Amino acid sequence: MAASDEVTGDRDPRIDQLAGRRVLVTGGSGFIGSHLTAALVDVGAETHVLSSAVSSVYPHRLTALRSAITLHEGNLTDRTALRAVVRDARPEVVYHLGAYTHVGKSWSRIDECIQTNVQGTVNLLEALDGTGYTRFVNTGTSEIYGAIDIPFHEDDRPAPVSPYAVSKHAAEEFCRLGSTARGWPIVRVRPFNAYGPGQSPDRIIPEVIVRALRGDRLQLTQGRQTREFNHVDDLVEGFLLLGVVEGLEGQLCNLGCGQEVSIQQLVRTILAVMGDPVEAEFGALPDRPIEIWRMYCDATRAQDLLGWRPRLTLEEGLARTIDWYRSELELPTSPFVPGFARGT
Numbered sequence: 001m002a003a004s005d006e007v008t009g010d011r012d013p014r015i016d017q018l019a020g021r022r023v024l025v026t027g028g029s030g031f032i033g034s035h036l037t038a039a040l041v042d043v044g045a046e047t048h049v050l051s052s053a054v055s056s057v058y059p060h061r062l063t064a065l066r067s068a069i070t071l072h073e074g075n076l077t078d079r080t081a082l083r084a085v086v087r088d089a090r091p092e093v094v095y096h097l098g099a100y101t102h103v104g105k106s107w108s109r110i111d112e113c114i115q116t117n118v119q120g121t122v123n124l125l126e127a128l129d130g131t132g133y134t135r136f137v138n139t140g141t142s143e144i145y146g147a148i149d150i151p152f153h154e155d156d157r158p159a160p161v162s163p164y165a166v167s168k169h170a171a172e173e174f175c176r177l178g179s180t181a182r183g184w185p186i187v188r189v190r191p192f193n194a195y196g197p198g199q200s201p202d203r204i205i206p207e208v209i210v211r212a213l214r215g216d217r218l219q220l221t222q223g224r225q226t227r228e229f230n231h232v233d234d235l236v237e238g239f240l241l242l243g244v245v246e247g248l249e250g251q252l253c254n255l256g257c258g259q260e261v262s263i264q265q266l267v268r269t270i271l272a273v274m275g276d277p278v279e280a281e282f283g284a285l286p287d288r289p290i291e292i293w294r295m296y297c298d299a300t301r302a303q304d305l306l307g308w309r310p311r312l313t314l315e316e317g318l319a320r321t322i323d324w325y326r327s328e329l330e331l332p333t334s335p336f337v338p339g340f341a342r343g344t
Contacts, residue, residue, distance in 0.1 A: 011043075011237060012307070017244040019044035024089045026050040026076065026124065027097030027139075028069075029059030031199050032191065035232045036095060036239050041068045043240070048089035050074055050098060060335050061198055076120025082127040090131070093243045096124060097139045099168065104288075106164035117167035122174050125184065133185065135249075137242045138175040140190040141168045142256070142295060150260070151298040154190075154252045161290055172252075179250045187248045189239070192256030192297050196232035196317065197324035201337055204263065205229070205318070208270050209325045210337050212277050219284035223264030228256050228296040231317035234310040241306045248305060254297040257310045266314075273318050 023040050027033040028049030040047045047069045051059050058066065072089065074081035076098050100109065100116040121138065128136065145152040146159035160166045178184040195205040211218050238255045242248065261269075267280050302308050312320075328334040 012241060014244055015043055015237070015240045018093065018240065020046065021092050022046045022048065022090055023093045023095065023243070024048045024050065024085070024091035025095045025097065027099060028071075029061050030097060030101075031061075031196075032139075032194055032232055032235060032239075033095075033097040034059075034061035034198060035196070035236050036097070037062065037069060038065060039236050039240060041065055045093075046070075048072060048085075048091060050076075050085055052076075052098075076123060077115050079123045079127070082123050086124075086127045086131060091128075092132075092134050094124075094128065094133060094136045095139070095239060095243065096121065096136065099139070099171075101141075101164065103143060103162050103164045106162050106167075110163045113163045113167035114170075117164075118170045118174070121171040125174070125178055125186075129182075129184070135243050136175070136184065136186045137239065138172060138186060138188045140172045140188055140252075141165065142190055142192045142254075142297065143292075144169045144172065144190060145292075145295070147292050150294045151258060151296050152254065153298045154254055154301055161292065176250075176252075185249045187242050187250075188252040189242055190252070190254050190297075191230070191235050191238075192254065192295075193227050193229050194232045194235050195229050196321050198336060199232075204266070205270065205321065206325060206336070208267055208280075209274070209322050210329070212271060212274050213322075213326060213329055215278060217281065218267075218278050219281045220267060221263070221285045221287050222283050223262055223267060224287075224293065225291055226260045226262045226294045226296065227266075228259050229261060229266065229314060229317075230255075230257050230310055231312045231320070234312055234317075237311075238302060238306065238308045241308055245306055251301075251305065253302045253305065254299050255302055255308075256297040256299050258297050258299045259314070260294065260296040261314065269314065270318055270322070273315060274322060 023045045028037045029051045049071050052075045072085045106113050143165035144158045146161045175186045179186040199206045
């Protein structure tokens with residue numbers, strides 16, 4: 001399953017406030033959303049998930065949770081469907097992660113970015129208006145900041161460089177407006193790069209791991225750009241706290257470790273943890289035409305308001321992730337390593 005199989009026994013006790021509460025997760029079949037959904041089930045929340053595709057194939061990341069959650073089919077762009085979901089779920093806490101998320105492809109799918117990320121967020125907020133919900137956690141993205149000075153701080157003026165980032169910023173602004181002008185109980189969060197079990201194979205960490213496990217060629221750019229990387233379990237704990245800590249309404253928080261790592265350093269670390277099974281070919285691919293060269297956050301606000309800090313070092317998190325993908329590659333097929341199924 002995509003969500004973490006390990007249940008942490010030392011979670012923050014404040015998270016137990018979610019036990020028995022009705023919680024709605026949009027985007028719950030996604031990477032972070034599925035791990036969040038599993039954590040909510042574990043804590044004892046009455047967990048409802050909104051997914052745009054249910055009828056034909058049950059979302060793979062949620063299969064193991066099927067008997068423990070209520071799955072609602074609906075699209076964020078469908079106002080009628082959202083009203084029905086809100087009516088049926090009657091959520092007290094809402095984690096809004098549903099979005100169009102592909103940065104590169106957003107240039108050719110601008111309308112979808114606007115409809116899903118902006119109009120979809122507004123539709124959900126309007127469906128919830130007057131229902132008595134106590135907390136709406138809106139998920140932004142580190143991409144909102146764009147190419148500005150690092151480390152990124154919540155008070156910085158964003159300069160997004162993709163349609164995806166612009167649309168997420170616009171959605172976030174509607175949330176800010178709803179909080180300040182209407183008094184809606186909204187908290188905004190900007191999570192920084194996540195990794196862990198069940199991540200899409202086109203992301204850098206699973207791609208490097210799978211190619212290394214298979215002994216395939218590993219062609220990369222020079223890897224000069226920097227990012228920070230956060231294990232999904234750490235980010236999920238931050239999300240859970242954002243749903244229960246009092247007095248956060250109107251706040252905007254970065255969620256990340258704030259430790260800058262170049263892509264080249266990251267790849268070398270992954271391969272070292274694996275025993276260097278292949279050699280990375282840095283410079284074999286050109287840099288992207290539009291690149292944010294340095295990206296990491298100042299997470300002081302989350303530390304102060306939530307008492308939250310990541311628990312896992314990069315090496316610890318990578319070791320767990322490598323073990324998970326190694327197990328996936330032992331299966332006849334895996335949706336998380338398409339094209340790399342055993343025997344192909």
